[in-house]
Amino acid sequence: MLYRATAKSIPCTQNTDREALHAALKKIGVPVSFHPSAEIFGENEPSQYVYDLVSGAVQTYKVLTDGRRQIGTFYLTGDIFGLERSRSHTFSAESITDTKVIAIKRSSLATLAITNAKVARELWVLTGTELQQVNNHVLAMVMTAQERVVGFLLEMARRSTTRTEVDLPMTRQDIADYVGLRIETVSRVFSHLEAVGAIARSTPRHIVLRDASKLRKFKSNL
Amino acid sequence: MLYRATAKSIPCTQNTDREALHAALKKIGVPVSFHPSAEIFGENEPSQYVYDLVSGAVQTYKVLTDGRRQIGTFYLTGDIFGLERSRSHTFSAESITDTKVIAIKRSSLATLAITNAKVARELWVLTGTELQQVNNHVLAMVMTAQERVVGFLLEMARRSTTRTEVDLPMTRQDIADYVGLRIETVSRVFSHLEAVGAIARSTPRHIVLRDASKLRKFKSNL
DNA sequence: CGTGCAGTTGAGCAAATTCAACGCTTGTGG
DNA sequence: CCACAAGCGTTGAATTTGCTCAACTGCACG
Numbered sequence: 001m002l003y004r005a006t007a008k009s010i011p012c013t014q015n016t017d018r019e020a021l022h023a024a025l026k027k028i029g030v031p032v033s034f035h036p037s038a039e040i041f042g043e044n045e046p047s048q049y050v051y052d053l054v055s056g057a058v059q060t061y062k063v064l065t066d067g068r069r070q071i072g073t074f075y076l077t078g079d080i081f082g083l084e085r086s087r088s089h090t091f092s093a094e095s096i097t098d099t100k101v102i103a104i105k106r107s108s109l110a111t112l113a114i115t116n117a118k119v120a121r122e123l124w125v126l127t128g129t130e131l132q133q134v135n136n137h138v139l140a141m142v143m144t145a146q147e148r149v150v151g152f153l154l155e156m157a158r159r160s161t162t163r164t165e166v167d168l169p170m171t172r173q174d175i176a177d178y179v180g181l182r183i184e185t186v187s188r189v190f191s192h193l194e195a196v197g198a199i200a201r202s203t204p205r206h207i208v209l210r211d212a213s214k215l216r217k218f219k220s221n222l
Numbered sequence: 223m224l225y226r227a228t229a230k231s232i233p234c235t236q237n238t239d240r241e242a243l244h245a246a247l248k249k250i251g252v253p254v255s256f257h258p259s260a261e262i263f264g265e266n267e268p269s270q271y272v273y274d275l276v277s278g279a280v281q282t283y284k285v286l287t288d289g290r291r292q293i294g295t296f297y298l299t300g301d302i303f304g305l306e307r308s309r310s311h312t313f314s315a316e317s318i319t320d321t322k323v324i325a326i327k328r329s330s331l332a333t334l335a336i337t338n339a340k341v342a343r344e345l346w347v348l349t350g351t352e353l354q355q356v357n358n359h360v361l362a363m364v365m366t367a368q369e370r371v372v373g374f375l376l377e378m379a380r381r382s383t384t385r386t387e388v389d390l391p392m393t394r395q396d397i398a399d400y401v402g403l404r405i406e407t408v409s410r411v412f413s414h415l416e417a418v419g420a421i422a423r424s425t426p427r428h429i430v431l432r433d434a435s436k437l438r439k440f441k442s443n444l
Numbered sequence: 445c446g447t448g449c450a451g452t453t454g455a456g457c458a459a460a461t462t463c464a465a466c467g468c469t470t471g472t473g474g
Numbered sequence: 475c476c477a478c479a480a481g482c483g484t485t486g487a488a489t490t491t492g493c494t495c496a497a498c499t500g501c502a503c504g
Contacts, residue, residue, distance in 0.1 A: 040298065050456055056319070064223075064361070064443045065442055065443050068364070069444075070360065070364060071362055072357065072360070074356055084350070085346060085347065085350025085353075086350060086354070090357060091356060112407060112496080119269055122309060125307065127307070127349065127350075127353070128306070128307030128308060128349075130353065131307075131349070131353050131356065132308070132312060132354065134353065134356045134357055134360060135294065135312060135356055137314075137360050138292065138294070138356060138359050139284065139286070139292055141363035141364070141402060142290070142292060142363070142402040144459080144460090145460065163491080171481095171482070171483090172482075172483060172484095173482085176237060180363060180364040181460075181461090182460075182462080183482095183483080183502060184460090184461075184462085184483095184484080184485085185459095185460060186463075187462095187485080188482055190483095190484090191484070191485080192306070204468095204482075204483060204484090218459075220287055220288070221286045221287050221288055366491080367491075367492065374493090392451095393450070393451090394450070394451060394452095395450085403492075404492070404493055404494085405450095405451080405492090406451095406452080406453085406492090406493075406494085407493075409451060409452055409453080409490060410453080410492095412451095412452090412453080413452070413453080426450075426451060426452090439491095
């Protein structure tokens with residue numbers, strides 16, 4: 001299994017370190033599979049495992065008392081999730097598609113981190129990257145509907161292999177709950193982006209970025 | 223100088239650990255003072271120091287290309303800020319009021335963390351708490367204007383010594399830029415809260431929580 | 445005593461939500 | 475194989491929320 005490089009934007013850490021981490025985790029973890037919409041862990045559950053996402057897609061979320069749902073993060077192939085300081089998870093996690101992970105016991109990981117300094121630092125980098133992403137999420141939340149959806153699309157494209165085509169594993173509802181909009185608003189933005197020729201849709205889930213520069217103009221901020 | 227306990231909600235760490243950290247930082251750091259609105263560090267500057275806030279108030283922020291400003295966090299007495307994984311700061315930091323800090327060289331802190339395991343863990347706890355707070359910030363951003371402002375007030379009250387009275391060090395603009403609303407909207411919510419008897423204002427900055435349960439009803443979520 | 449800044453308030457407007465209907469695809473049972 | 479129900483996505487019209495623009499107050503400072 002070859003892992004996609006996900007930490008290219010962090011200059012102080014080589015991709016090789018990340019790949020070394022994946023390799024190390026593979027040795028001490030066990031493979032687990034999930035069907036779509038399966039709960040991987042629940043909010044407030046003790047956080048016993050860390051997960052290395054081999055294939056598929058996962059989202060973390062919280063359900064508010066008014067029934068609304070906020071999605072914290074989408075994780076794609078090569079991402080590591082469930083790594084939390086606190087004893088219990090602050091979000092729930094569920095598979096979006098058919099998903100394969102390597103589940104690593106926290107205790108095993110702690111042992112590994114002690115013996116392997118590179119692994120320890122890579123885990124530290126990982127949480128730092130997570131913090132940075134959540135900060136960006138806050139920034140996204142003050143943008144207009146268009147900017148949020150475009151930002152989401154560009155982010156997904158950046159994380160995809162092709163960079164110009166995106167296969168969205170999640171529903172419109174998931175996207176809406178991620179960017180903090182209603183499902184209809186997300187749909188309208190998609191339609192508008194297609195109408196002005198910025199994107200094309202073969203199916204609702206398969207998006208082609210026809211004009212990335214035009215797309216970026218819709219999301220000039222930051 | 224006695225430090226206020228800020229980590230009461232984290233059961234696995236005693237306040238004594240936090241106080242030990244403050245004491246240790248005081249030994250290896252140097253005291254620095256700032257006038258109001260002074261830049262403590264800038265976005266993208268190399269992060270050379272970590273700061274222990276002795277008195278006053280500090281905010282971190284980012285300025286977007288459209289001129290708007292997003293405030294990341296408000297730091298009050300006893301908080302530690304500037305602790306970042308990356309080589310350079312992702313936010314700017316400025317003093318809100320007259321402010322005294324202990325500035326600790328990153329390198330000194332690293333040395334200390336190696337020799338003192340308790341300090342090392344406390345720093346880890348610190349960043350974890352930060353991540354949790356930013357996650358809460360994302361949640362806040364999908365709430366209504368009232369819920370955001372009430373949430374902000376309750377949070378400030380929780381961090382204050384009295385719990386029922388708040389002396390806001392920041393302007394309405396700062397609050398607005400924190401919760402992602404316009405200054406007028408923030409002002410209107412304050413006025414409304416006062417009209418229904420949930421709060422009282424002697425000056426615009428001094429808020430008395432007259433009816434905390436009524437206040438909490440405005441912010442039922444989470 | 446005027447000037448400037450912080451905060452408040454009002455009226456009209458724009459953006460996103462709400463409510464509702466409808467199309468497309470998929471899967472299931474007759 | 476077709477009928478039909480269910481889920482996902484899209485679209486339209488009315489409504490609501492928060493924003494924009496504007497005026498005005500109170501206070502601090504020169």
